[in-house]
Amino acid sequence: MISPYASCDRRRRDAVLASTLNGVDYVEVLDADAPTRAERQKVLRMHFLKTPPPPGLTPANVVIDGGDRIRTIRVLTVTYDGDVVVLRLAAYGDHSTYRLALRSAIGSAFDAATLDPMLAEVPFSFKSDCPTDFDCEAPTAPNGPPPAAPQLDYLSRDFTSLRQLMLDRMSVLAPQWTERSPADIGVTLVELFAHVGDVLSYRQDAVATEAYLGTARRRISVRRHARLVDYVIGDGVNARTFLHLRAEADTVVPKGTQALTSVPNLGARATPGMPEVAQAMGFRPEVFETLHDVAIFAAHNQIPFHTWGDRACWLPAGSTRATLRGGLDKLRPGDVLLFEEVLGRTSGLTADADPARRHAVRLTRVAVGSDPLGDFSGAKPKPLAITQIEWSREDAIPFSLQISNEIRTEDGGTREVQNITVVRGNIVLADHGATVVTEDLGTAPAPSLFRPAVTTDPCAPGDPTPIPARFRPRLARRPLVFAVPYDPADPPTSAKAALTVAQGRALPAIRLAGAPEGAAPIPWTARRDLLQSEPDACDFVVETENDGAAWLRFGDDAHGQRPAPGTAFAATYRVGQAVRGNVAADTIRHLLSDDAKVGGVRNPLPARGGAAPESLEHVRQTAPFAFRSQQRAVTPEDYQAAAERHPEVQRAAAAFRWTGSWPTVFVTVDRLGGLPIDADFDQTMRDFLEPYRLAGHDLEIDAPTYVSLEIALTVAAKPDHFRADVKRAVLDVFSSGLTLDGRLGVFHPDNFTFGQPVYLSAIYAAAQAVDGVAWMEVTRFQRQDRPDAPRLPMMALGRLQLARAQRTRSRGLSQGRLDFARLEIPRLDNDPDHPERGVFTVTMEGGK
Numbered sequence: 001m002i003s004p005y006a007s008c009d010r011r012r013r014d015a016v017l018a019s020t021l022n023g024v025d026y027v028e029v030l031d032a033d034a035p036t037r038a039e040r041q042k043v044l045r046m047h048f049l050k051t052p053p054p055p056g057l058t059p060a061n062v063v064i065d066g067g068d069r070i071r072t073i074r075v076l077t078v079t080y081d082g083d084v085v086v087l088r089l090a091a092y093g094d095h096s097t098y099r100l101a102l103r104s105a106i107g108s109a110f111d112a113a114t115l116d117p118m119l120a121e122v123p124f125s126f127k128s129d130c131p132t133d134f135d136c137e138a139p140t141a142p143n144g145p146p147p148a149a150p151q152l153d154y155l156s157r158d159f160t161s162l163r164q165l166m167l168d169r170m171s172v173l174a175p176q177w178t179e180r181s182p183a184d185i186g187v188t189l190v191e192l193f194a195h196v197g198d199v200l201s202y203r204q205d206a207v208a209t210e211a212y213l214g215t216a217r218r219r220i221s222v223r224r225h226a227r228l229v230d231y232v233i234g235d236g237v238n239a240r241t242f243l244h245l246r247a248e249a250d251t252v253v254p255k256g257t258q259a260l261t262s263v264p265n266l267g268a269r270a271t272p273g274m275p276e277v278a279q280a281m282g283f284r285p286e287v288f289e290t291l292h293d294v295a296i297f298a299a300h301n302q303i304p305f306h307t308w309g310d311r312a313c314w315l316p317a318g319s320t321r322a323t324l325r326g327g328l329d330k331l332r333p334g335d336v337l338l339f340e341e342v343l344g345r346t347s348g349l350t351a352d353a354d355p356a357r358r359h360a361v362r363l364t365r366v367a368v369g370s371d372p373l374g375d376f377s378g379a380k381p382k383p384l385a386i387t388q389i390e391w392s393r394e395d396a397i398p399f400s401l402q403i404s405n406e407i408r409t410e411d412g413g414t415r416e417v418q419n420i421t422v423v424r425g426n427i428v429l430a431d432h433g434a435t436v437v438t439e440d441l442g443t444a445p446a447p448s449l450f451r452p453a454v455t456t457d458p459c460a461p462g463d464p465t466p467i468p469a470r471f472r473p474r475l476a477r478r479p480l481v482f483a484v485p486y487d488p489a490d491p492p493t494s495a496k497a498a499l500t501v502a503q504g505r506a507l508p509a510i511r512l513a514g515a516p517e518g519a520a521p522i523p524w525t526a527r528r529d530l531l532q533s534e535p536d537a538c539d540f541v542v543e544t545e546n547d548g549a550a551w552l553r554f555g556d557d558a559h560g561q562r563p564a565p566g567t568a569f570a571a572t573y574r575v576g577q578a579v580r581g582n583v584a585a586d587t588i589r590h591l592l593s594d595d596a597k598v599g600g601v602r603n604p605l606p607a608r609g610g611a612a613p614e615s616l617e618h619v620r621q622t623a624p625f626a627f628r629s630q631q632r633a634v635t636p637e638d639y640q641a642a643a644e645r646h647p648e649v650q651r652a653a654a655a656f657r658w659t660g661s662w663p664t665v666f667v668t669v670d671r672l673g674g675l676p677i678d679a680d681f682d683q684t685m686r687d688f689l690e691p692y693r694l695a696g697h698d699l700e701i702d703a704p705t706y707v708s709l710e711i712a713l714t715v716a717a718k719p720d721h722f723r724a725d726v727k728r729a730v731l732d733v734f735s736s737g738l739t740l741d742g743r744l745g746v747f748h749p750d751n752f753t754f755g756q757p758v759y760l761s762a763i764y765a766a767a768q769a770v771d772g773v774a775w776m777e778v779t780r781f782q783r784q785d786r787p788d789a790p791r792l793p794m795m796a797l798g799r800l801q802l803a804r805a806q807r808t809r810s811r812g813l814s815q816g817r818l819d820f821a822r823l824e825i826p827r828l829d830n831d832p833d834h835p836e837r838g839v840f841t842v843t844m845e846g847g848k
Contacts, residue, residue, distance in 0.1 A: 013049065016116045022050045023119025027100055031129040041092035041126045046100070049119065051083040056109030057102070062087060066098040066123075073098065093126040100124060157201040163194035213620060220543045220551070222616050227529055231623040235482045235544060237506040238432040239581030239610030240499050241288065241603045242336060242360050243588065245426045247296040251597035255293050255488070259430060259601045260285040260590040261583055268600030272592045280590070286583055287434035287576065288607070292488035296598070297330050300425025303337075304418070305403045306371065306386045311416050315339075315401040317738035320391055324423060327385035331366045331425070336495050337389070338424040338604050345402040348417040355585060357399060358604050360427065360495040361391035393675070394494040399742045424604065429498050432581030432610060433481035433509055433574035441473035441552070444514075446565040468562060472551050473569060475510075479548035481574040482506040501609040508542040510573035512552070517566040524569075533560035544613070581610040633692040636665070642692040643667050646685065648675070651753040653823055664698040668823050674736075674749025677703040704754065706827040707820055708838040709747075712780035713767060717847025721772035727844050729770045734840055736829045747828040747838070758826050760816045774846060781812040784838065 016023050028045040048054070057078045064073040074090040101121035104112040112120060150172075156165045167190060170177060180187060210216045213225040226233050243259055246268075258272070266280040306323040307313040315322055331337075338360045344352025367388045373381040401421045406414045447469050453462030484501045492498040507528070513521040524538045530553075533539040539560045541553045552571075555561050563569070584606050591601040633639045636654040643652035651670045656663050669677060669685060682701045693699055711734075717726040735745035744751060746766050752758070760781055767776045812818050820826060828838030 012116075012118065016049055016119060019116075020114075021116045022048055022054055022114060023116040024100070024102065024122045025049050025119075027122055027124045029124065029126055029128055039088075042089045044087040044089065044100070044124075045081070046085040046087060048083070048085075053080065053083060053085050054110055054114055057085055058105065058108045058110070060105035061102055061108050061110045061112075063101045063103060064089070064093075064098055065101075066096065067093050068096040069094045095125070095127045097123050097125055157198070157205075159191075159194050159198040162197040162201075163191055166190045166193060213623065216616075219546050219613075219616060222619050223543060226619050226623040227531075229623055229627050231619070231626040232504070232528060233619050233623075234503045234611070234614035235506065235508075236578040236613040237501050237503045237609060237611050238481050238483045238509075238576060238578050239583070239607040240429060240431045240501060241583075241588070241607035242338065242427050242495070242499070242605055243288070243290065243430045243601050243603055244338060244424050245294070245296045245428060245591070245601055246301055246599040247298045247426055247597065248599045249597040250295070250297045251595055252293060252295050253290060253428065253593065253595070253598060255290055256435065257290045258434065258592040259288045259290075259588050259603075260592065261587050262589040266590050268589065269591050269593055269596075269598055271594045277592060285590075286432060286580055286588075288430040288432055288581075288588060288603075289435065289574075291429045291431060291486045292491070294426070294428040295330075296426040299326070299328070300330070303328065303423040303425060305421065305423065306384070307404050307418075308371065309373070309381075310404065312405050313403045315397060315403060315421070316740070317397055317400045317742050319397045320393055320395070322389055322423075324387045324389060325384065326387060327368045327370075328366075328387040328425075329368050331363065331387060331389070333363050333366055334491065335363050335366075335425070336360055336427040336429070336498075337363065338427050339397070339401055339421055340424055340604055341401065341421045343417060343420045345405060345420060346407060348405075348407050348415075348420070357401060357421070358585070359395075359397055359399075359401075360499075360605060361395040361397075362491075362493070362495045362498070363389050364392055365390040392494045393673070394496050400740060429486070431483055431486075432578070432607065433483065433576035435572065435574050436475075436477050437572050439476055439571050439573070441475075441512075441569040441571055442471075443569070444471045444563040444565050444567045445469040468556075469565070471563060472553055475550045475552075475571065475573060477573075477575045478550065479575060479577055480542060480544060480550040481509040481576045482578070483509045483574070499605075499608060503611050508550070508573070510542060510571055512540060512569060512571045514538070514563060514567045514569045516564055521570075527560075530555050530560040535559070536561050546616075578610045579612050581607055583607045631692065632694060633665075633689070634694055638692070639665050639667055639689070642689055643669060643685065646688050648672055648681070649685075650750060653754050659698065662696055662698060664700055665693075666700045666702050668702040668704050668754070670704050670749075670753050670825060672750060674827075677701060704825045705821070705823050706837075707824045708784035708836060709758065709818070709826055709828040710780055710782050710784050710839050711763065711778065711828065712841040712843070713763075713776055714779055714843045714845065715767065715776040716774045716845045718772050718774045719847065721847050723844040723847040726770065726772040726847060727842050729772065730767060730842050731830070731840070733766055733770055734828075734830070736827075736838075747826075747830075747840075749825075749827070752826050754825060755820050755822050756826070757820065758818045760813065772847070778813065779843075780841070781818065783812075783818060784836070 013023075025047045028047070029041055030043040030045065031040050034040040034043055046053075059075040059078055062075045062078065064075065065071065067073070070091065070093050073093055075087050076090055077088045079086045079088075099121055100123075102110070102112060102115060103120075104110065150169065152169075153161070153165055156162050167180070167187075170186070170190070177186060182188070182191075210218055210221040213222065216222050216225060223233050245253055260266070260280065263280045263283045263285045266276055270277050270280070304325045305313075305315070306325040308323070338358060341353045341355075341357040343350060345354075346352070365388075369386055369388060371384045371386050373383075403421050404416065404418045405420060407417050409415055447466035449467040449469075450464035451467055452464055455462045482503075484505045485507060492500075508526045510526055512524040512526070514524055515521040522538055524540050527533060527539045527541055530539055530541055533555060535555075535557050537555070537560050539555060543551045543553055545551070552569075554563050583603070585604060586602055588601060588603040591598060630638065630641075633642050636656055639654035640652045643649055643654070648671055649669055650672045653668045655666050655668075657666055658664075667685070667689065669681075671677065671681070675681070685701045686699060689699060713730070715726065715730055717723045732739050733746060736747045736749065737745055738748070739745055746762070760778060763778055763781070764776070767773060818826065828840055830840040831837055
């Protein structure tokens with residue numbers, strides 16, 4: 001039996017070298033280096049630890065045994081070649097392992113006692129130089145058959161069952177131990193192991209539960225599962241609103257100034273850090289913070305409209321311009337103004353003002369000028385400084401605003417009421433959330449665990465690889481605010497866009513700085529994930545749990561940088577419950593500022609946009625199928641659907657045309673409000689459709705084909721109504737804009753789209769609904785480009801032409817509708833400056 005001595009510990013070899021004993025170091029088998037082919041694998045060179053080798057060796061002192069097919073190898077000669085003993089054999093061995101041993105023999109001068117017993121023999125192989133696909137170090141065979149597996153109940157997973165299982169096993173292994181007292185040290189150890197097993201079983205169950213989207217309970221696990229299928233869950237978003245700052249004198253309010261909802265025993269302005277502020281925080285008010293610096297002026301607290309001398313004046317719905325009284329040379333494009341009704345439209349009383357009639361606009365143009373006859377305060381009109389303002393169409397007023405009016409008094413007379421609606425300046429955008437300043441998050445720890453080095457030489461181990469320590473700090477306050485980033489240098493183009501927040505663009509409101517040992521702090525950037533982060537990028541991810549706790553996760557040096565050990569982190573972040581930020585108008589009443597030039601604050605408009613985090617159940621139902629949504633355009637229908645996703649597009653149509661070299665996609669767009677397809681919108685649509693466009697397809701944006709209409713009505717007014725009033729009401733209803741009560745006119749562009757017919761019955765229904773109409777008749781109902789009848793007087797027509805006109809005049813009237821082609825849209829603006837855009841004629845009868 002071969003039992004070679006193998007150890008990486010060199011102490012015995014060193015001991016042999018320091019003693020008088022000697023030993024075999026290793027054996028060489030001459031194969032390719034043999035002098036002749038016949039001697040290959042038949043010559044062995046034996047090396048010893050000490051030189052010279054022991055004298056007197058003969059073939060009788062050498063034993064070579066082992067092998068499988070060739071078992072005993074006879075030694076023919078033993079010679080000395082310097083410090084090496086050369087053995088010539090009668091045959092070579094097979095592929096198994098052999099043992100070479102030295103022993104004493106009768107008639108030989110060699111004494112085996114001069115060798116160390118453990119180094120008097122050595123295993124070797126005749127085939128060590130033969131090519132092989134395996135490692136030269138063969139695995140060690142197990143000694144004896146494997147032991148039989150014990151009968152264990154693998155369903156035992158809690159403390160009680162594990163304790164009983166181990167006690168039963170101990171009864172088999174150590175039947176002499178029968179003590180079962182809880183005070184016994186053996187029972188104590190068994191209970192300790194049962195407790196550890198119970199904890200491990202729970203962890204295994206927890207890992208198995210969190211391993212699947214359908215069973216995961218932790219929000220962090222669901223978030224990661226969803227991200228694997230390219231679904232980003234919503235973490236919520238905070239609310240925004242506009243604040244009106246009352247200025248006692250001109251000053252600048254810095255970014256981050258806090259405003260609180262109404263609490264008792266706190267003034268309109270309070271100094272931060274004072275005891276009354278700390279007491280007010282005990283009532284847990286909602287906190288808003290300004291998003292940018294704002295210069296406020298006392299002259300902008302309340303600005304009157306300029307009515308150009310009209311006693312009953314209003315700003316119609318859809319307006320994008322107005323005139324203010326006074327030379328407001330400090331107004332700038334980009335400033336936000338708020339229109340607010342402060343008096344009742346019919347009573348002139350403050351209590352009757354409608355709080356719903358408030359609207360914010362962002363100015364696009366400001367021009368200071370004068371009205372030469374604007375001041376009627378004296379005996380003669382005098383010049384008056386005025387300021388003309390304009391804002392974007394996106395901020396168009398959705399309802400009419402009464403500016404001045406003549407109100408009937410109790411004695412039957414009238415009185416003039418001015419400034420029913422006023423303009424508020426000093427408007428600043430704010431969002432919900434309170435800042436927590438500089439929280440210490442600890443230091444990235446040094447590695448405490450090491451992975452053994454992987455080496456092929458067990459006697460020359462390499463350096464162990466450190467396992468990076470996990471560093472996932474948790475924020476002390478909750479819930480963390482998620483907000484859409486706001487850049488004061490590039491604000492939204494409209495007030496409406498400033499208040500519009502998309503949950504998909506929200507990021508955690510946190511600023512993180514990490515200071516390596518002996519170095520200045522380095523800012524770290526919050527990301528939604530680290531999949532696109534470079535290995536050296538200082539990025540991190542915030543992961544929130546169901547209870548609102550926020551954990552920070554860093555990179556692994558492949559996707560994002562891993563913090564170096566010893567790096568100290570500090571965070572400044574904002575906290576606030578997202579939905580609670582949707583406060584009503586006029587609920588924000590306190591400003592935290594030490595600037596006495598600021599008199600107070602209020603929110604004329606309700607805060608909006610605050611959304612709760614997406615529920616886990618919604619993620620489970622949505623995430624597995626989200627990647628199936630079409631994100632490319634292949635057919636014309638795909639391009640049409642993609643174009644209609646744009647918020648400014650009412651309908652779209654698409655068609656493929658071969659333009660000579662490749663197919664071109666022509667997308668015809670019907671914009672909301674009938675707006676034109678100008679160069680800016682053309683580029684906007686191209687950019688919007690670019691992610692969907694298929695390679696090899698050119699893209700062209702076309703305007704629709706508008707078909708102007710000619711419609712004529714004959715309307716009879718009721719006897720108790722004035723014909724002029726009824727006609728004005730009919731024209732208002734059939735207008736292409738907003739009516740006086742804020743509704744869409746019958747021929748508003750948003751009421752029609754591609755190929756939509758115009759029904760005669762709808763004309764009759766709208767006209768009959770007007771107050772004061774006794775009866776009406778449609779006398780002309782036709783397309784302007786293809787009139788049904790000639791416009792020449794009947795007396796100028798011949799008999800044949802007259803008969804033909806009588807047959808064709810009522811084509812639209814007889815069919816009861818006007819049909820249009822696929823890319824045609826009916827239009828009737830009734831604009832006297834542009835009769836080619838449609839004509840609507842009303843002939844009145846009856847009435848007064």
